[in-house]
């Protein structure tokens with residue numbers, strides 16, 4: 001039997017974020033039809049991109065005026081689309097927005113949900129995710145009429161598969177689109193094209209206690225600018241007040257999977273590893289050759305990060 | 317005002333995890349209060365100190381020895397505890413049903429706190445499920461909470477530096493994030509005092525939970541093996557920088 005898979009497309013400034021294409025690639029399987037669920041966008045403009053990754057249906061969802069940032073309204077509109085198009089598996093990205101949206105959909109539908117999946121078998125309804133602070137990989141079987149998955153950004157590289165797609169609007173019943181007892185007072189939409197988000201970054205350069213002070217993080221930012229990288233930090237650097245908490249990588253910070261993670265003056269505690277161990281390549285720069293990270297990386301440099309990074313920036 | 321805090325008994329984040337029977341971890345290790353739930357408790361205590369007539373009740377679904385974690389919560393300022401005992405591992409659909417049912421049996425919640433995530437299951441969803449079952453509004457990863465007469469105004473920080481301000485009518489469910497506060501750890505007198513505070517135990521099966529058709533079942537657990545083979549980059553600073561650039565270009569293909 002044909003299975004309908006819904007993919008919630010995350011946009012940035014009206015454009016499709018690159019990480020969506022990896023998610024679509026991960027969800028593709030035999031006997032499935034792919035439905036992109038696109039919210040408040042000019043779907044005509046996005047059609048070609050979606051078609052080049054195997055999408056055959058583009059569901060055009062328009063939220064009522066003034067509700068664009070309300071995750072409750074958005075969840076309810078997506079539930080309508082799920083029902084109208086008989087979708088039995090829904091994928092969205094495990095990003096900032098996804099973490100406030102996907103669990104709402106799952107809770108309203110009493111549907112199973114696994115966040116941060118890095119592998120999906122849509123035929124068997126099996127997924128893989130990390131558990132126990134990233135120390136184990138769990139294979140989980142989901143059961144239910146509709147299954148919801150949060151996909152880890154950058155879990156796999158996008159692979160093209162050309163199709164042609166039709167655009168179908170979904171009728172929303174405004175009476176159902178209420179968010180009882182919940183109001184959005186303010187949102188701080190950051191322009192992610194300027195400020196590279198840790199969760200989506202291809203390259204992350206992170207600093208720890210070895211950076212010694214807040215000013216030295218500028219050294220990392222300058223290098224990151226040249227590399228189009230995001231800057232991360234260990235908890236020690238955050239607790240010392242050198243950088244904001246939103247930059248923390250680790251078990252109690254952001255969980256990231258960039259293609260390359262450059263750790264500067266970070267010892268590699270279990271809790272830090274919990275947030276970055278799935279990185280493609282890890283490069284460690286540390287003055288202490290016995291630091292844990294030096295034996296759990298791909299390349300290590302036994303040197304002062306404050307000397308190496310400016311040199312790197314100069315040559316880039 | 318009754319303030320409920322859902323707390324989970326989880327393996328210490330620094331502990332080594334080993335797997336038995338392919339689907340379970342060896343539980344012979346230190347269990348602690350889930351770190352985000354410490355923020356939830358600390359916030360509840362702060363609210364109690366600023367408003368008259370607040371009672372804080374911690375609720376935990378876990379094995380019998382999870383009472384240790386409830387004791388830690390009592391020492392941090394919670395008034396009393398409820399332990400729903402079960403030897404099984406429950407998914408978040410069942411967990412939310414059990415927590416809801418125990419809370420409902422016990423009193424009338426004005427506010428329910430959880431952590432934003434449990435560090436063992438990493439589910440990030442129990443608060444939303446509790447909210448849906450009660451039909452209460454929910455916000456997660458809250459980093460600021462202001463309780464006004466019949467509403468809560470919260471900042472919800474969902475990574476990447478994005479902060480949304482939400483207004484929720486009471487009762488509501490809030491998932492505490494790390495930026496919310498600094499957990500206040502108990503002093504010795506707090507610990508002594510907490511010994512007299514009551515913990516009520518109920519069995520999971522006494523709660524009459526509906527069997528849900530929906531579920532999430534772990535069919536296999538594997539250790540995340542790291543097969544990285546570290547190679548050293550040597551030379552003076554300039555040479556090292558050149559080598560790194562070559563690796564980023566040729567091997568990682570990111571520049």
Ligand SMILES: Cc1cc2nc3c(=O)[nH]c(=O)nc-3n(C[C@H](O)[C@H](O)[C@H](O)COP(=O)(O)OP(=O)(O)OC[C@H]3O[C@@H](n4cnc5c(N)ncnc54)[C@H](O)[C@@H]3O)c2cc1C
Pocket residue numbers: 207208209210211233234235236237248249250251252253254264265266267268269270271272275285286287288291303304305306329351
């Ligand atoms: C419940 C819990 C949750 C936690 N969550 C997190 C989390 O999410 N993220 C996190 O990071 N931590 C977390 N931690 C903290 C963690 O245990 C470590 O304390 C922390 O990661 C250490 O940070 P660090 O590597 O910067 O500092 P350190 O361990 O002090 O390491 C500093 C390193 O810098 C090196 N160094 C010094 N000077 C230089 C130099 N000039 N150039 C190069 N190298 C230099 C040193 O050799 C050393 O290896 C958590 C802890 C607990 C208990």
Ligand SMILES: Nc1ncnc2c1ncn2[C@@H]1O[C@H](COP(=O)(O)O)[C@@H](O)[C@H]1O
Pocket residue numbers: 322323324325350352353375376377378408411415429430431432433434435437438439440441442443
């Ligand atoms: N077994 C449990 N007992 C009590 N609270 C729980 C339990 N499981 C989850 N929670 C609460 O729900 C939050 C989120 O958990 P999770 O959805 O598993 O990430 C936790 O921080 C706890 O506050």
